[in-house]
Amino acid sequence: MWQDEQKSIFLGGSRHNDDSYQKAEELLLRYANRHGIITGATGTGKTVTLQILAEGFSNAGVPVFCADIKGDLAGLSQMGVSQDFLHKRAAAIKLEPYEFGEFPVIFWDLFGEQGHPIRTTISEMGPLLLSRLMNLSEAQEGVMNIAFRLADEEGMLLLDMKDLQAMLANMAERAQEIGARYGNVSRQSVGAIQRQLLVLEQQGGNYFFGEPALTIADLMRTTRDGRGAINVLAADKLMNNPRLYSTFLMWLLSELFEELPEVGDPDKPKLVFFFDEAHLLFNDAPRAFVERIEQVVRLIRSKGVGVYFVTQNPLDVPETVLAQLGNRIQHALRAYTPREQKAVRTAADTFRPNPEFDCATAITQLGTGEALVSVLEEKGIPSMVQRTLIRPPAARIGPISPEERRRVMELSPVHGLYDQAIDRESAYEILQKRAEQAAQAKEEDDRRAEQERLRNDDRGGGGGGWTLPDFGGGRSQPQRERRTRSTGNRQTVAEAAIKSVVRTVGSTLGRELVRGILGSLRKR
Known part of the structure; x- marks a missing residue:
């Protein structure tokens, strides 16, 4: 199909000394996984540049993931609307024919409101x-x-x-x-x-953590005609918690890094990941976290994934990460404060110089939709920076209505896969069962202990149990025997023998006296 033959993405036309846009600036797909950055002040055209890149990757059969901060990227799902300024720009850069179109979009939302729920464990x-x-x-x-x-x-x-x-x-x-x-x-x-x-x-956070967890393969879908899916994350509500936003996107990058196989340098990326408001990823981040980002960005290229940071100021990205971004699109920057002036110098110094203009001066003079562009050419060498008018998008610019969003979601290939949460047995249920079993075991031990106590009371003659008779002296015979044994008074063998003889003699004499008395009575 024609997508397989596409080798590059048309970005726009570069301006030369005669103020005409003569040269086509293109991003080579074979170097698109070398990452990139889109920077510029508010209102200079960063979102439209992100949109035309997403359109280009989708047409080339490359799936895209991007966060929609203001709701503008949702327009990718709808046919573009003809407007005069779009046709004028297309004519200026000799974009012929300029056609409108819509793209295969899958809407996602951590809160499950403006897209399919997206969860992890x-x-x-x-x-x-x-x-x-x-x-x-x-x-x-x-x-x-x-x-x-x-x-x-x-x-x-x-x-x-x-x-x-x-x-x-x-x-x-x-x-x-x-x-x-x-x-x-x-x-x-x-x-x-x-x-x-x-x-x-x-x-x-309770919406984000749970099952069914997101399957990475669902972000890498393609249509039957070979176009890559554009995954749009609704992030307007998510931005109220910037830490959750940045951590989620970092988790997604880590998952891609861990699950995807090594592919080296493919002819085109397997997936392109746009990180809008990139400064949120690095603000107040501990050193271990920044090191993890550096590692993922450095190594995920060999997995066929391209990462593009979108932010206002190039100083928002650490130098160790910035050095790994080969494709650069710089929109206008303001230079009123010392920090802004430093940002302009930093941005200018990252480009391969062009003798036709001063890069630092040009950054402050760019119009809306214009950018300084430098991409990797053959053998991975950065191209000379060019002042470029970015091409107009094919899809709609701006947000869509709730009804249009609902229709797109109903036709989505993941419709019904993630909508219903699942709560299977896990740590909470296991620990709850253990606690119940422990409580039952304790209750059983207490019951047995109580029964044993009652039996002991019965054996001791206490309470309402049985009693033993008293054989005189206030003590029962067994009690007297126990008392004798407890005093330690023991008979010797000789004493026992003498007492036995005495008892025998006494018994014999007694019987004879009885017989004599009874006999004399009978004789009478």
Whole structure:
């Protein structure tokens, strides 16, 4: 099909000294997985540039994932509307023919309101990203790692937030036992994590954690005619919790990195990932988290995934990450404050110079829809920076109506796959059963102990049980025998023999006296 023959994406026409746009600027698909960056001040055209890149990748059969911050990217699902300024731009860059079209879009939403629900499990998120999400201290992060280790050893799944909450409560009860194996687990640290979980739940984290979890393959779908799906994440509500937004996108990158096989340098990417508002990923991030980002960006290229950061200021991205971004599109920047002037110089210094104009000056003079463009050419060498008028998009520019969104979702290939949440047996249910079994066992032990106490009372003659007769002296015969034994008065063998003889003699004399008396009576 024609998508398989496409080798590049047309970005626009570059301007030369005579102010005409003569040269076509194109992004080569074979180098599109070398990552890129789109920067520029508000209102300079970054969103439209992102849109035309998404359209180009989709036409080339490459799936795309992007976050829709303002709702404008939803227009990709609808046919473009003819407008004069679009045709004028197309004519200026010699885009012939300029045709409108719609694209295969799949809407996603962490809250399940403007798209299909998108979920992951606590286990898949992992302790590092989860600690970043909850802004935990080093000690609290250590407790979180112990919780995951303990769940693995005891065969308990951590799927949703109540699983993690139950696991932490169980750790607090077993703090001494667990501390002897893994180190100190203080109730204060556990309590702090539980409070952060409560905050996360109030911010909508309970919608994000659970099952069915997102299958990465569903982000990499293609249509029957060979076009790549454009996955649009509704992020307008999500932006109220920037930490959740950035952590989710970082998790998604990590999942892609772990699940996709090595492919080296393919003819075109397997997936392109746009990270809008990229500064949120790095703001106040701990060093370990930034190192993880650097590692993923550096290595995910060999998985066939291209990552494109979209932000206002190139200073928002750390230099170690910026150095790995081969394709660059720079829209206009303002240079009023010292920080803005530094940003302009930084942006200018990252381009391969063009002797026809001063890059730093041009950045401040670009019009809306214009950008400085430098992409990787043959052998991966950056092209000389060119002042470029970005091509007009084929799909609609701007948001869509709720009815249009609903129709797109009903025709979606993932319709019904993620809409209904599933709650299977996991750590919460297992620990709940253990607690019930322990309570039943304790109740049974208490019942047996009570029965044993009653039996002991019966044997001791107390209460309403049986009593023994008194054979005189206020003591029963067994009591007197026990008293004798308790005093230690024991007979010797000689004393026992003498007493036996005396009893025998006494008995004989007694019988003879009785017989004599009775005999004399009978004789009378």
